[in-house]
Amino acid sequence: MLVLTAAFVGLYWLGANQAFDTVDEAQPPREAILAGIDTRTLTGATLFGLSMFGTLFLGAVLAAFLTLGVVRGDAERGLLQPLVVRPVGRGVLLLGRFAAAAAVCAVYVLAVFGANLWITWSAGGWRPDRIAEPALQLAGAVCVIAALSLLGSVFLSSTANGIAVFMVFGAGLVAGLLGQIGEVLDSDTLTRVAEISSWVLPFEALYQDGLVAITADTTGFTEFALQLGPFGGAQAAGPFLWPWTLAYLALVGGGAYAAFARKDL
Amino acid sequence: MSAAFTARGLVKRYGAVTALDGVDLDVEEGELVGLLGPNGAGKSTLVKIGCGLVRATAGEAAVCGSRAGSAQARAAMGYLAELFRFPGWSSADEVLLLHQRLARSSGGPGERGELLELVGLADAHARRVEDMSKGMQQRLGIAQALVGSPRFLFLDEPTSALDPGGRRTVRRLLEELRSRGIAVLLNSHLLSEIELVCDRVAILSRGRIVAEGRPSELARPRGVEVDVDGGTRVFTGAGRADAPRLVADLVAAGEHVYGVRVLESTLEEIYLEAVGEDAG
Ligand SMILES: Nc1ncnc2c1ncn2[C@@H]1O[C@H](COP(=O)(O)OP(=O)(O)OP(=O)(O)O)[C@@H](O)[C@H]1O
Numbered sequence: 001m002l003v004l005t006a007a008f009v010g011l012y013w014l015g016a017n018q019a020f021d022t023v024d025e026a027q028p029p030r031e032a033i034l035a036g037i038d039t040r041t042l043t044g045a046t047l048f049g050l051s052m053f054g055t056l057f058l059g060a061v062l063a064a065f066l067t068l069g070v071v072r073g074d075a076e077r078g079l080l081q082p083l084v085v086r087p088v089g090r091g092v093l094l095l096g097r098f099a100a101a102a103a104v105c106a107v108y109v110l111a112v113f114g115a116n117l118w119i120t121w122s123a124g125g126w127r128p129d130r131i132a133e134p135a136l137q138l139a140g141a142v143c144v145i146a147a148l149s150l151l152g153s154v155f156l157s158s159t160a161n162g163i164a165v166f167m168v169f170g171a172g173l174v175a176g177l178l179g180q181i182g183e184v185l186d187s188d189t190l191t192r193v194a195e196i197s198s199w200v201l202p203f204e205a206l207y208q209d210g211l212v213a214i215t216a217d218t219t220g221f222t223e224f225a226l227q228l229g230p231f232g233g234a235q236a237a238g239p240f241l242w243p244w245t246l247a248y249l250a251l252v253g254g255g256a257y258a259a260f261a262r263k264d265l
Numbered sequence: 266m267s268a269a270f271t272a273r274g275l276v277k278r279y280g281a282v283t284a285l286d287g288v289d290l291d292v293e294e295g296e297l298v299g300l301l302g303p304n305g306a307g308k309s310t311l312v313k314i315g316c317g318l319v320r321a322t323a324g325e326a327a328v329c330g331s332r333a334g335s336a337q338a339r340a341a342m343g344y345l346a347e348l349f350r351f352p353g354w355s356s357a358d359e360v361l362l363l364h365q366r367l368a369r370s371s372g373g374p375g376e377r378g379e380l381l382e383l384v385g386l387a388d389a390h391a392r393r394v395e396d397m398s399k400g401m402q403q404r405l406g407i408a409q410a411l412v413g414s415p416r417f418l419f420l421d422e423p424t425s426a427l428d429p430g431g432r433r434t435v436r437r438l439l440e441e442l443r444s445r446g447i448a449v450l451l452n453s454h455l456l457s458e459i460e461l462v463c464d465r466v467a468i469l470s471r472g473r474i475v476a477e478g479r480p481s482e483l484a485r486p487r488g489v490e491v492d493v494d495g496g497t498r499v500f501t502g503a504g505r506a507d508a509p510r511l512v513a514d515l516v517a518a519g520e521h522v523y524g525v526r527v528l529e530s531t532l533e534e535i536y537l538e539a540v541g542e543d544a545g
């Protein structure tokens with residue numbers, strides 16, 4: 001995980017420096033000039049949007065890694081039984097594991113976000129319009145993934161759960177992408193599908209909302225924002241996103257507890 | 266005073282498999298009960314219901330007067346699982362420390378040292394679990410079960426990985442526990458071990474208790490052997506009470522008696538008879 005992170009941040013540093021160097025020599029795209037956006041902003045936002053995707057992905061890997069086998073995986077290996085027969089009980093155990101994973105992942109995501117922020121600033125002198133908001137949204141997205149992985153761990157063995165978590169992660173991204181396509185094609189069905197899936201899988205909505213936040217104060221940016229991430233771009237989510245995320249975490253946690261409490265170990 | 270463990274009409278079905286089929290069992294305070302039975306008889310299932318790891322399909326179980334699986338019940342007991350593992354990176358001492366916290370034990374380093382000493386791991390307190398042999402891990406498991414001075418212990422095959430010395434250590438430990446008034450339900454395939462230490466034995470077969478009692482009660486007379494001039498004569502069906510009369514009759518008949526032995530069935534024979542065709 002450490003090696004992966006170092007490689008990612010290192011590559012981002014190289015890429016960011018390269019990108020800003022070439023941009024200085026190149027002619028800005030016509031649309032950008034027309035919209036009154038300078039190339040530095042465009043490059044900075046695009047790069048940083050990409051880095052946010054990388055951060056989300058690495059955070060998701062870490063979240064899954066920490067919670068993959070919390071119930072069934074650990075029970076199969078015999079690690080869980082000595083712990084759950086102690087008076088603390090299953091609920092506290094589950095909550096403890098979630099809190100630990102969420103804390104580690106949040107700190108990790110904030111650190112990588114911070115590193116990329118500094119790299120973008122030092123390489124091109126660009127910084128996002130909002131900093132705390134997208135950072136917290138990424139951290140929230142990764143906590144949602146940790147919760148989903150914990151829920152999966154009640155039913156699935158470690159390997160199966162790992163595959164399931166990444167299928168869900170991928171499904172969220174694809175749904176976001178479909179939403180973008182729907183927007184461009186003006187297709188109600190596609191936008192509707194994307195909207196429903198961003199409620200069902202709020203990590204995607206958090207990530208998209210975070211992308212919006214980095215250029216929140218830059219006028220004329222909306223059409224470019226669509227191209228910010230490799231899997232489609234930013235989509236503002238509205239004021240219910242955080243309350244819904246908390247409710248969602250409670251629902252997933254409650255579901256995981258209910259299933260765990262009845263499980264034969 | 267409530268019994269250390271009671272089971273009433275316990276039934277457990279895993280899908281189509283009936284692991285327990287109406288089990289009644291009591292372990293009194295301070296009593297050491299051995300649970301015997303062939304592979305798949307349901308011994309571990311019974312113990313897991315007692316610990317709250319598995320939910321019974323029907324029936325009731327209680328530990329020290331509290332419903333099995335409740336927080337009070339779990340606070341009163343210790344458990345050594347049949348298959349278990351501790352995190353490889355933690356040391357013996359750290360494993361016990363974690364369990365002291367979970368069991369809210371105030372024993373501190375003193376308790377940890379005493380427990381490691383008791384299972385013969387005093388020299389290995391700093392060794393990491395992944396560097397321990399299987400038998401050492403099992404000893405650590407036994408020490409873990411004893412954290413927090415439980416009143417009742419479930420031990421599921423505590424000596425399966427132990428060398429003969431380790432088995433004797435565990436036997437001494439069980440005697441020590443008895444002297445402290447701690448009740449134990451012990452699963453084992455080692456009949457001699459059960460015979461040596463247990464107050465009472467229950468034999469489980471296909472999810473039912475098929476024999477139960479003190480080892481001496483279960484043992485049935487198999488006859489009396491008498492050495493006389495012409496060799497050894499066997500009086501099948503006779504018991505200890507018949508021996509004086511048999512000897513008197515032989516002496517009256519002019520025989521010289523050199524030795525008399527009362528034959529009793531061993532636990533192994535009782536066991537094989539009780540589990541019948543299940544014995545394999
Ligand atoms: N989780 C489970 N799912 C399905 N069946 C199970 C499960 N656990 C146990 N069983 C079945 O229940 C029966 C009793 O198993 P149990 O582990 O209690 O036997 P045991 O007496 O402890 O055997 P052993 O001496 O091999 O340890 C077996 O037929 C087993 O296949």
Ligand SMILES: [Mg+2]
Binds near residue numbers: 309310347421
């Ligand atoms: Mg067993």
